Amino acid sequence: xxxxxxxxxxxxxxxxxxxxxxxxxxxxxxxxxxxxxxxxxxxxxxxxxxxxxxxxxxxxxxxxxxxxxxxxxxxxxxxxxxxxxxxxxxxxxxxxxxxxxxxxxxxxxxxxxxxxxxxxxxxxxxxxxxxxxxxxxxxxxxxxxxxxxxxxxxxxxxxxxxxxxxxxxxxxxxxxxxxxxxxxxxxxxxxxxxxxxxxxxxxxxxxxxxxxxxxxxxxxxxxxxxxxxxxxxxxxxxxxxxxxxxxxxxxxxxxxxxxxxxxxxxxxxxxxxxxxxxxxxxxxxxxxxxxxxxxxxxxxxxxxxxxxxxxxxxxxxxxxxxxxxxxxxxxxxxxxxxxxxxxxxxxxxxxxxxxxxxxxxxxxxxxxxxxxxxxxxxxxxxxxxxxxxxxxxxxxxxxxxxxxxxxxxxxxxxxxxxxxxxxxxxxxxxxxxxxxxxxxxxxxxxxxxxxxxxxxxxxxxxxxxxxxxxxxxxxxxxxxxxxxxxxxxxxxxxxxxxxxxxxxxxxxxxxxxxxxxxxxxxxxxxxxxxxxxxxxxxxxxxxxxxxxxxxx
Amino acid sequence: xxxxxxxxxxxxxxxxxxxxxxxxxxxxxxxxxxxxxxxxxxxxxxxxxxxxxxxxxxxxxxxxxxxxxxxxxxxxxxxxxxxxxxxxxxxxxxxxxxxxxxxxxxxxxxxxxxxxxxxxxxxxxxxxxxxxxxxxxxxxxxxxxxxxxxxxxxxxxxxxxxxxxxxxxxxxxxxxxxxxxxxxxxxxxxxxxxxxxxxxxxxxxxxxxxxxxxxxxxxxxxxxxxxxxxxxxxxxxxxxxxxxxxxxxxxxxxxxxxxxxxxxxxxxxxxx
Numbered sequence: 001x002x003x004x005x006x007x008x009x010x011x012x013x014x015x016x017x018x019x020x021x022x023x024x025x026x027x028x029x030x031x032x033x034x035x036x037x038x039x040x041x042x043x044x045x046x047x048x049x050x051x052x053x054x055x056x057x058x059x060x061x062x063x064x065x066x067x068x069x070x071x072x073x074x075x076x077x078x079x080x081x082x083x084x085x086x087x088x089x090x091x092x093x094x095x096x097x098x099x100x101x102x103x104x105x106x107x108x109x110x111x112x113x114x115x116x117x118x119x120x121x122x123x124x125x126x127x128x129x130x131x132x133x134x135x136x137x138x139x140x141x142x143x144x145x146x147x148x149x150x151x152x153x154x155x156x157x158x159x160x161x162x163x164x165x166x167x168x169x170x171x172x173x174x175x176x177x178x179x180x181x182x183x184x185x186x187x188x189x190x191x192x193x194x195x196x197x198x199x200x201x202x203x204x205x206x207x208x209x210x211x212x213x214x215x216x217x218x219x220x221x222x223x224x225x226x227x228x229x230x231x232x233x234x235x236x237x238x239x240x241x242x243x244x245x246x247x248x249x250x251x252x253x254x255x256x257x258x259x260x261x262x263x264x265x266x267x268x269x270x271x272x273x274x275x276x277x278x279x280x281x282x283x284x285x286x287x288x289x290x291x292x293x294x295x296x297x298x299x300x301x302x303x304x305x306x307x308x309x310x311x312x313x314x315x316x317x318x319x320x321x322x323x324x325x326x327x328x329x330x331x332x333x334x335x336x337x338x339x340x341x342x343x344x345x346x347x348x349x350x351x352x353x354x355x356x357x358x359x360x361x362x363x364x365x366x367x368x369x370x371x372x373x374x375x376x377x378x379x380x381x382x383x384x385x386x387x388x389x390x391x392x393x394x395x396x397x398x399x400x401x402x403x404x405x406x407x408x409x410x411x412x413x414x415x416x417x418x419x420x421x422x423x424x425x426x427x428x429x430x431x432x433x434x435x436x437x438x439x440x441x442x443x444x445x446x447x448x449x450x451x452x453x454x455x456x457x458x459x460x461x462x463x464x465x466x467x468x469x470x471x472x473x474x475x476x477x478x479x480x481x482x483x484x485x486x487x488x489x490x491x492x493x494x495x496x497x498x499x500x501x502x503x504x505x506x507x508x509x510x511x512x513x514x515x516x517x518x519x520x521x522x523x524x525x526x527x528x529x530x531x532x533x534x535x536x537x538x539x540x541x542x543x544x545x546x547x548x549x550x551x552x
Numbered sequence: 553x554x555x556x557x558x559x560x561x562x563x564x565x566x567x568x569x570x571x572x573x574x575x576x577x578x579x580x581x582x583x584x585x586x587x588x589x590x591x592x593x594x595x596x597x598x599x600x601x602x603x604x605x606x607x608x609x610x611x612x613x614x615x616x617x618x619x620x621x622x623x624x625x626x627x628x629x630x631x632x633x634x635x636x637x638x639x640x641x642x643x644x645x646x647x648x649x650x651x652x653x654x655x656x657x658x659x660x661x662x663x664x665x666x667x668x669x670x671x672x673x674x675x676x677x678x679x680x681x682x683x684x685x686x687x688x689x690x691x692x693x694x695x696x697x698x699x700x701x702x703x704x705x706x707x708x709x710x711x712x713x714x715x716x717x718x719x720x721x722x723x724x725x726x727x728x729x730x731x732x733x734x735x736x737x738x739x740x741x742x743x744x745x746x747x748x749x750x751x752x753x754x755x756x757x758x759x760x761x762x763x764x765x766x767x768x769x770x771x772x773x774x775x776x777x778x779x780x781x782x783x784x785x786x787x788x789x790x791x792x793x794x795x796x797x798x799x800x801x802x803x804x805x806x807x808x809x810x811x812x813x814x815x816x817x818x819x820x821x822x823x824x
Contacts, residue, residue, distance in 0.1 A: 213653050214618055214619075214620065214653065217617075217618040218618050221617065221618060276649070276652065276685070277684035277685055278645065278649060278681075278684065278685060279681065279684065280641070280645060280681050281617075281642075281645055281646075281649070284642075317680075317684070318677055318681075319677055418687075419652060419653050420652065420653055420654060420655050434687065434688065437688065438684070438687065438688045439684065441688070442680065442683055442684060445704075446680070449704065449707050449708050480757075483709075483754060484708065484709045484710050484711075485709075486746060487709035487742045487743070487745075487746050488707070488708045488709045490742060490745040490746045490798070491675060491707065491709060491742050491745070492707075494675070494745055494798065495677070496675055496676045496677065500676075502675075502745075502798070504797075504798060509798070509801065511746065511747065511748050511798070511799040511800065511801070512746055512747045512748065512749075512750070513747075513748045513749050514748075514749040514750075514751070514790055520801040529815070533815055533816070533818055533819055536819050536822055537818055537819060537822065540819075540821075540822045
């Protein structure tokens with residue numbers, strides 16, 4: 001369903017670029033006076049980054065924008081997902097680059113007349129308007145609050161109204177993604193209390209519902225529930241429903257908006273819970289999506305990466321290292337193979353950044369659980385190039401290695417948030433680092449507890465059996481201490497899975513028979529069974545083909 | 553106002569593009585009904601009043617995971633878990649989450665109970681899961697510091713230090729019945745992962761049981777878990793623990809070689 005033909009794209013381009021010429025010829029006439037004439041309600045004044053040199057007139061709609069909204073509105077009305085996608089992914093960014101590099105788009109009031117004042121379209125336009133503002137300028141508090149109000153109106157229309165649109169998955173994902181991002185951004189902003197002006201504090205107190213954590217979580221939850229997405233996915237397994245097969249689109253004249261928003265909300269919930277340090281609940285929210293398979297979440301690269309990044313991170317924090325390594329490996333290999341196709345995408349930078357962060361997380365996982373054989377050769381060589389030297393030092397477990405764990409974790413972790421409102425009592429203090437510091441501290445605590453395990457590992461690697469007494473003298477500890485170290489090794493390398501069963505994450509395992517340690521090298525059991533099953537099916541198909549060939 | 557892209561149908565009047573923002577958004581969401589009875593799912597409510605309570609609170613959490621109104625119910629439920637020796641990580645995480653959102657409503661007494669319950673759930677990582685949600689300044693509280701130290705000893709299998717420390721802090725721990733037994737279960741779990749044959753003295757240290765009590769403890773496991781007691785070479789009893797895939801790797805091999813049925817179904821057409 002992803003549109004990919006170029007000829008069509010040029011068609012919509014033509015409109016816009018010819019209109020752009022028109023705009024340029026008009027542009028010099030723009031003056032500060034036109035700007036002041038309009039009644040756009042900016043209580044806080046213009047965004048700080050708009051300085052005197054560039055005049056921004058929110059009520060002036062250049063022709064390319066006129067053409068853009070008119071066409072986009074028409075395509076949405078006609079449910080032409082392909083064209084909507086083109087305009088959304090390409091034209092919007094092209095126009096932004098050429099005309100709105102450091103100013104907002106024209107106000108919705110100014111464009112409304114070109115789209116029959118359509119309420120829903122205006123909500124969609126404003127959603128993009130704020131997204132562009134967040135990406136290129138720094139939003140004021142008033143704008144943050146207004147954007148929240150816009151999401152409320154938009155989601156309410158979707159939840160309560162009968163929306164009959166069909167929107168591209170990319171756009172629907174971006175809505176959920178941006179909604180969570182703006183929430184995170186708001187929490188970070190609010191937590192920096194030190195430099196707040198009195199007006200800002202007054203505004204914060206007045207609008208205490210804006211980006212309220214209950215509101216955010218309940219919207220995501222409501223979208224998920226109202227869309228019945230969990231039941232849909234269940235029924236799909238029994239063949240009663242199609243969702244994944246059509247990439248979530250509805251080919252029977254219905255709308256995909258609520259369903260797909262509900263679907264992506266599960267990923268949104270995973271992310272919010274990770275931001276709050278609630279990894280267990282986050283993973284629970286994702287359960288309806290089977291991440292061992294392709295799904296709608298893989299149809300948009302941003303959603304694919306966000307899902308696996310948070311899934312892997314949560315598993316890392318739950319000490320399920322093997323699971324984290326497996327999923328990081330898969331997605332990193334996927335990015336490696338496909339990133340060339342995204343070079344021109346507006347998400348490209350974000351893809352690269354998450355790619356780097358996941359290599360850092362993979363480094364951490366492998367340092368705590370050296371199961372390199374789970375990692376593909378391509379990913380492994382990238383890993384060695386990026387972190388090979390650091391990884392060697394991280395095995396050592398001295399102060400320096402500790403600092404490396406700190407560094408990599410801080411670089412690659414999600415932007416943790418404190419969800420509660422400030423107390424507004426003097427003295428005003430910043431608390432934007434609190435959540436991050438807590439997660440870091442607890443993570444490093446875990447690393448410290450595993451400090452001696454790599455030493456044990458190096459000895460286990462070279463013996464098939466060794467007596468407790470001998471190993472104790474090699475490690476320069478007494479026998480009773482050695483016993484606790486060995487039990488710690490066992491405890492830390494065996495995690496409790498989601499179903500409550502014990503899972504071994506051990507690369508090298510052992511057992512103690514009285515006073516003798518027996519080392520067990522864990523060979524990955526080769527999956528002969530699976531291989532033979534595949535070959536049987538293949539052979540049968542070949543025989544079937546041959547039967548159909550009639551020999552003269 | 554035109555609305556071709558969707559009928560709003562809601563009370564929203566006009567394209568309120570610059571809402572005054574004073575309205576509350578909390579209540580815009582579909583009101584969730586609190587279900588105290590369980591017949592919604594077509595299941596009979598459990599007959600025991602105890603388990604009925606647990607069923608309904610679990611359901612309350614499932615339906616209202618982000619509703620501050622259920623906070624008192626969840627607090628009562630923590631006390632209920634303590635007195636009835638039951639446990640629900642999900643309900644407790646939900647409560648810690650509500651505390652995280654509204655720190656002024658936090659009860660340190662309840663948090664302490666949740667943490668002790670989480671320690672009792674070892675080897676599961678529940679204690680860490682709870683700590684991730686408790687602000688650092690709260691963790692500075694003396695009783696929480698003690699619990700964190702206890703958790704550290706358990707995580708690093710330093711059982712002797714653990715039992716010493718626990719004895720010193722009996723006043724914190726004795727509130728929760730079943731604590732010792734739960735830790736002993738964890739100790740047996742770690743021992744079973746590690747040993748095929750283990751000296752009696754090691755069991756004594758890990759479980760903090762000695763003498764006649766230890767005889768009984770071992771006898772119980774001989775009868776129920778397949779332990780076997782043998783005489784060691786001149787240094788007291790040695791206990792052979794029940795074999796599992798972690799202390800007896802051969803068991804794992806055979807499990808890994810099997811093919812799940814749903815994979816076999818792929819060749820059913822061929823076989824038929």
